[in-house]
Amino acid sequence: xxxxxxxxxxxxxxxxxxxxxxxxxxxxxxxxxxxxxxxxxxxxxxxxxxxxxxxxxxxxxxxxxxxxxxxxxxxxxxxxxxxxxxxxxxxxxxxxxxxxxxxxxxxxxxxxxxxxxxxxxxxxxxxxxxxxxxxxxxxxxxxxxxxxxxxxxxxxxxxxxxxxxxxxxxxxxxxxxxxxxxxxxxxxxxxxxxxxxxxxxxxxxxxxxxxxxxxxxxxxxxxxxxxxxxxxxxxxxxxxxxxxxxxxxxxxxxxxxxxxxxxxxxxxxxxxxxxxxxxxxxxxxxxxxxxxxxxxxxxxxxxxxxxxxxxxxxxxxxxxxxxxxxxxxxxxxxxxxxxxxxxxxxxxxxxxxxxxxxxxxxxxxxxxxxxxxxxxxxxxxxxxxxxxxxxxxxxxxxxxxxxxxxxxxxxxxxxxxxxxxxxxxxxxxxxxxxxxxxxxxxxxxxxxxxxxxxxxxxxxxxxxxxxxxxxxxxxxxxxxxxxxxxxxxxxxxxxxxxxxxxxxxxxxxxxxxxxxxxxxxxxxxxxxxxxxxxxxxxxxxxxxxxxxxxxxxxxxxxxxxxxxxxxxxxxxxxxxxxxxxxxxxxxxxxxxxxxxxxxxxxxxxxxxxxxxxxxxxxxxxxxxxxxxxxxxxxxxxxxxxxxxxxxxxxxxxxxxxxxxxxxxxxxxxxxxxxxxxxxxxxxxxxxxxxxxxxxxxxxxxxxxxxxxxxxxxxxxxxxxxxxxxxxxxxxxxxxxxxxx
DNA sequence: AGAAAAGCC
Numbered sequence: 001x002x003x004x005x006x007x008x009x010x011x012x013x014x015x016x017x018x019x020x021x022x023x024x025x026x027x028x029x030x031x032x033x034x035x036x037x038x039x040x041x042x043x044x045x046x047x048x049x050x051x052x053x054x055x056x057x058x059x060x061x062x063x064x065x066x067x068x069x070x071x072x073x074x075x076x077x078x079x080x081x082x083x084x085x086x087x088x089x090x091x092x093x094x095x096x097x098x099x100x101x102x103x104x105x106x107x108x109x110x111x112x113x114x115x116x117x118x119x120x121x122x123x124x125x126x127x128x129x130x131x132x133x134x135x136x137x138x139x140x141x142x143x144x145x146x147x148x149x150x151x152x153x154x155x156x157x158x159x160x161x162x163x164x165x166x167x168x169x170x171x172x173x174x175x176x177x178x179x180x181x182x183x184x185x186x187x188x189x190x191x192x193x194x195x196x197x198x199x200x201x202x203x204x205x206x207x208x209x210x211x212x213x214x215x216x217x218x219x220x221x222x223x224x225x226x227x228x229x230x231x232x233x234x235x236x237x238x239x240x241x242x243x244x245x246x247x248x249x250x251x252x253x254x255x256x257x258x259x260x261x262x263x264x265x266x267x268x269x270x271x272x273x274x275x276x277x278x279x280x281x282x283x284x285x286x287x288x289x290x291x292x293x294x295x296x297x298x299x300x301x302x303x304x305x306x307x308x309x310x311x312x313x314x315x316x317x318x319x320x321x322x323x324x325x326x327x328x329x330x331x332x333x334x335x336x337x338x339x340x341x342x343x344x345x346x347x348x349x350x351x352x353x354x355x356x357x358x359x360x361x362x363x364x365x366x367x368x369x370x371x372x373x374x375x376x377x378x379x380x381x382x383x384x385x386x387x388x389x390x391x392x393x394x395x396x397x398x399x400x401x402x403x404x405x406x407x408x409x410x411x412x413x414x415x416x417x418x419x420x421x422x423x424x425x426x427x428x429x430x431x432x433x434x435x436x437x438x439x440x441x442x443x444x445x446x447x448x449x450x451x452x453x454x455x456x457x458x459x460x461x462x463x464x465x466x467x468x469x470x471x472x473x474x475x476x477x478x479x480x481x482x483x484x485x486x487x488x489x490x491x492x493x494x495x496x497x498x499x500x501x502x503x504x505x506x507x508x509x510x511x512x513x514x515x516x517x518x519x520x521x522x523x524x525x526x527x528x529x530x531x532x533x534x535x536x537x538x539x540x541x542x543x544x545x546x547x548x549x550x551x552x553x554x555x556x557x558x559x560x561x562x563x564x565x566x567x568x569x570x571x572x573x574x575x576x577x578x579x580x581x582x583x584x585x586x587x588x589x590x591x592x593x594x595x596x597x598x599x600x601x602x603x604x605x606x607x608x609x610x611x612x613x614x615x616x617x618x619x620x621x622x623x624x625x626x627x628x629x630x631x632x633x634x635x636x637x638x639x640x641x642x643x644x645x646x647x648x649x650x651x652x653x654x655x656x657x658x659x660x661x662x663x664x665x666x667x668x669x670x671x672x673x674x675x676x677x678x679x680x681x682x683x684x685x686x687x688x689x690x691x692x693x694x695x696x697x698x699x700x701x702x703x704x705x706x707x708x709x710x711x712x713x714x715x716x717x718x719x720x721x722x723x724x725x726x727x728x729x730x731x732x733x734x735x736x737x738x739x740x
Numbered sequence: 741a742g743a744a745a746a747g748c749c
Binding site: 627 | 741742743744745746747748749
């Protein structure tokens with residue numbers, strides 16, 4: 001057939017995918033129902049093929065097909081592949097949109113995008129009127145944005161009265177997920193049908209170990225054990241590469257060092273050119289690693305050499321390495337959890353879930369049968385590992401998300417249809433913060449300021465400070481700072497002690513140049529100095545600054561500037577004036593967004609937070625204020641880190657007068673009030689109760705002095721977090737094992 | 741006296 005000669009290899013390949021034989025049934029299933037759950041493991045072809053099938057079947061007549069992904073790279077690479085398969089130019093019929101990169105046009109009918117992008121679109125067009133089909137992909141990963149989109153879709157489109165509002169034709173929704181969550185998702189979306197596509201993976205045999213049991217929850221013995229197991233594999237198993245899962249950068253470097261000492265190896269750090277050694281090629285892999293080093297991971301090892309990649313969870317979903325046949329699973333992961341008891345985010349090492357362990361094991365079966373060596377016992381699996389990973393929505397700060405919902409007109413944020421409901425106190429905490437930032441009023445309604453704030457892709461506190469600066473005409477001070485604080489850490493601190501000293505020295509010099517001992521000012525200085533440099537990347541290298549991170553800060557700043565510029569065109573954008581010097585102006589703006597993060601010197605180097613929790617904190621060693629003895633009594637800070645101590649990081653000295661009038665706001669309102677009046681059905685009784693409490697409150701305004709006394713009292717009682725205790729214990733064990 | 745996971749608008 002002459003037609004077949006035209007087929008590209010890709011096209012042939014797509015017909016061999018497991019999904020192909022279900023094509024007509026799948027199209028019919030989408031036609032038959034407004035909601036559909038499609039399950040299929042990685043490799044089934046659902047992400048690339050389903051949108052093409054639906055386009056062929058005429059679903060693009062009235063609108064676009066939108067497919068969401070939790071990650072940027074996935075959205076881009078999948079769009080590239082589909083454009084190739086459809087033999088069209090990327091950005092024409094097939095396109096993608098991620099932050100900073102919109103590759104779509106008028107012609108685009110198949111649009112891949114990140115879930116965050118679609119959420120932004122919903123804010124502008126809640127009816128999603130441009131789309132005929134929305135496909136949510138990788139729903140089992142339960143990213144915060146995907147979860148919110150799911151809830152919004154349920155709320156709007158399962159209600160026939162609301163579903164047609166703002167639309168001229170009905171919307172089709174397809175939710176794609178790994179097999180495990182299928183029934184739950186179907187139940188959530190009005191018991192919609194489930195379509196299962198078989199996967200194409202190879203069997204992976206899993207074995208349990210004996211090294212880590214339920215009693216070893218707080219120990220770091222797993223680092224030693226994974227090294228031992230990896231060496232065992234190297235000496236006794238058939239050819240095939242190894243992937244080791246650990247939790248963080250320093251741990252990975254340590255494990256690589258141990259492997260290098262114990263095996264006949266090539267370590268890329270010392271010797272990549274000598275390919276004559278028969279042995280192990282050891283490659284660390286974590287997110288903040290330079291990209292050219294990351295690229296080495298994907299190259300096949302030299303002949304006769306086995307590759308051993310030691311990675312963080314980045315290798316579980318974000319990156320796929322070919323040729324992996326053996327997995328060594330430590331059973332742990334580092335996770336950022338919001339702790340509402342102490343009111344902060346804590347980065348901690350926790351056991352992975354059973355489903356995550358299966359995901360890790362699956363990485364060995366991509367190209368052939370594989371083996372997974374779990375270093376923990378069966379008992380550990382049964383008693384310490386939860387069935388599923390707790391979804392992000394249940395363990396992060398919800399302030400920004402709640403503001404988004406409020407701006408979408410969803411007042412009852414407690415009874416929003418969450419697939420998994422966050423704890424009520426998390427929601428209340430978010431409401432309280434929004435109230436403190438003047439984003440919502442006492443009745444839980446979004447204020448004018450709140451409507452401005454939701455436009456910015458930033459934490460609300462940072463946005464609040466930025467808007468204050470804008471109203472005072474000094475946005476140029478705050479825009480770079482906001483950008484710098486919303487990208488990954490820009491200061492490089494190498495593992496080698498000598499280089500560490502060198503880096504620290506450079507960083508201190510950057511701080512000193514501002515002449516003000518204010519970490520926010522240092523960020524501004526780094527931003528401006530690099531930007532005005534002739535050779536910015538060389539400047540970064542010289543000063544131990546992450547060029548990649550700083551580059552993204554440059555783009556973020558431009559984006560924030562554009563958003564701000566657009567909002568300032570509005571006629572009711574607030575305008576204020578201020579008399580005083582620049583440094584005070586800068587710091588006063590910061591106070592507007594950071595008065596929830598105020599600390600006061602207590603005794604010596606110990607500070608005490610003024611947020612109502614009264615935690616004892618120290619200034620982080622990376623801060624320019626770390627060794628300042630000066631009369632430094634009041635500070636604001638950007639974030640908290642719980643390691644050997646509870647540290648505040650990115651710190652700025654302030655005067656008490658600047659926050660005096662703001663601090664009472666931290667105590668004046670009970671979060672329950674914000675939520676109960678926000679609920680759609682408020683009983684008359686509830687209303688009177690609330691009114692009378694309001695009246696009582698007005699009569700007895702809590703004075704600052706009273707609030708301070710209360711905090712002082714709490715200081716003596718509390719409150720170093722559990723995370724710190726665990727850290728100390730681990731450190732001790734580490735030292736003991738070192739001594740042996 | 742001492743330190744950072746992944747991802748997204």
